[in-house]
Amino acid sequence: MKKLLISLALGWGILTAGSLALAQTAAPAEVPAVIAPAAEAKPADVAAPAAAAMAAAAPAAAEAAPAEAAPAPVPNKGDTAWMMVSTLLVILMTVPGLALFYGGLVRSKNMLSVLMQVMVTFSMIVVLWFIYGYSLAFTEGNAFVGGFDRLFMKGIWDNASGTFANAATFSKGVVIPEIVFAAFQATFAGITCALIVGAFAERMKFAAVLMFMVLWFTFSYAPIAHMVWFWAGPDAYTSAEVVDKLNATAGYLWQSGALDFAGGTVVHINAAVAGLVGAYMVGKRIGYGKESMAPHSLTLTMVGASLLWVGWFGFNAGSALEANGFAALAFINTFGATAAAVLAWSIGESLHKGKASMLGAASGAVAGLVAITPAAGNVGIGGALVIGAVGGFACLWGVTGLKKMLGADDTLDVFGVHGVGGIVGALLTGVFASPSLGGPGYVADWVTATGVAAADYSIGAQVWIQAKAVLTTIVWSGVVSVIAFKLVDLTIGLRVSEEDEREGLDITSHGETAYNR
């Protein structure tokens, strides 16, 4: 009876929410300050939403623009196609990449529970992203979180006129359909939450996982994504007079000058801290340190790691938002750093333990990918190789020495790899972005889109900015995670019972077994 009532309430809730979404009028919500001049001419049929500077979408809107405005940019088909492919690649990274990578590492009695937690978390977060997450992250609000201009993605396209809003890239006059940007970012939100699952694998209640994810996604992922990545876009910077006003609309960490190309802080450090907190608060697995908990399928783990490597090209190079030279730079850096990290981990392991293992090589690849994430389009090729190598060695320490020091049962080394790798990568981005070390520096003046002069780039200053971003992320994610886990614990409880844990989550939480002879 209780279950029937809960199902009906949930169904009614979804129907209501759905009809609210469909009831949105075709005309976009009132547009905040940041629009390209050309868009003001036809506010009715041009959806010019709040997310990073939007230019007019409809071809018809190009006329009636003020004298000095250029015709509204139209998305390039190559850029659009590339971004859609990148989105696909990041989906591939999560399902099945991350799912298999994690799944192979647990005992066979828990394989399906890991696959479920990854897949369902990802799906749920994507839905929430469409409902409110995208709006909270990528619309204008304050320095910490966005607003509700894009609730239910309203205004992202106009079904009455068949026009589509655009999202800015990092190049003036270049746009992509905002839908593609939103979809691409949805995969980031999804995979970040799915990453956390590894820290408390094999012992957490399924419902508790999902409830935690809703809270953490809302209060940690969306705000940090906003803080690091939200800004007005290059086309808004038309003259020196508007610069300060525009900068003030951007996210707190963006304003500080932190460089994070594809999410070293937003994704990896954010998730890693949540994972570590979870590992502490959920507690160690029964038998940890005494019983054998060896991976049941390193073959699948390797398959997962390989899919992660392939998919990560979409994650990093797609973060350029267009198919241009910087995407290519991110692409090749993703290639080099990962390869260097595989070697570093293997060498480190063989020096330390006498043998280089498959799990080590696979983990090395992931470590390199994590480390290059914030750096991908921000460093030169040589810098990427160094970042990969350092990341490989650092994460090897992260899953051995550091793990012992921390004393938590971080089952799948979420902090050891994503935390350590993310921190190392974020800091080294400040070093290797320097023009003196082959990096592209950063854009110092968005009005003219000129980069910082080599002589003006201070490695020390930039590394300090990176460190502040890292610390902010750690503290924010840590606090939100503690509160979220506590709330879940007080309401539905975090862990399954001891008998259920011993028998295995597949059968007790999901009613199935992975391998039936």
Added chain:
Amino acid sequence: MKLVTAIIKPFKLDEVREALSSIGVQGITVTEVKGFGRQKGHTELYRGAEYVVDFLPKVKIEAAIDDALVERVIEAIEGAARTGKIGDGKIFVYNLEQVVRIRTGETGNEAL
């Protein structure tokens, strides 16, 4: 009647099977098992977690044979399964109370 059970190294299975056939043993049952005696196990390393695995894979052969054949069977198995290194295994001989051939209902020595 006796049940001869032998624990041997897995790669010796074919040799032992042939040796048994050649002295007239017509049927055996084989199981994959694991165990240890004096042969050391190995250490597995998964990232930072080290596991010492004592158990080694072995093969267990069981054959129900006539009392008269016991000595020759033991000799055959020993000869085929021996490598001279630690871990070659052991042979156990049990008394067998009753044997029945399911298809025909024959019992005793006719069922062997």
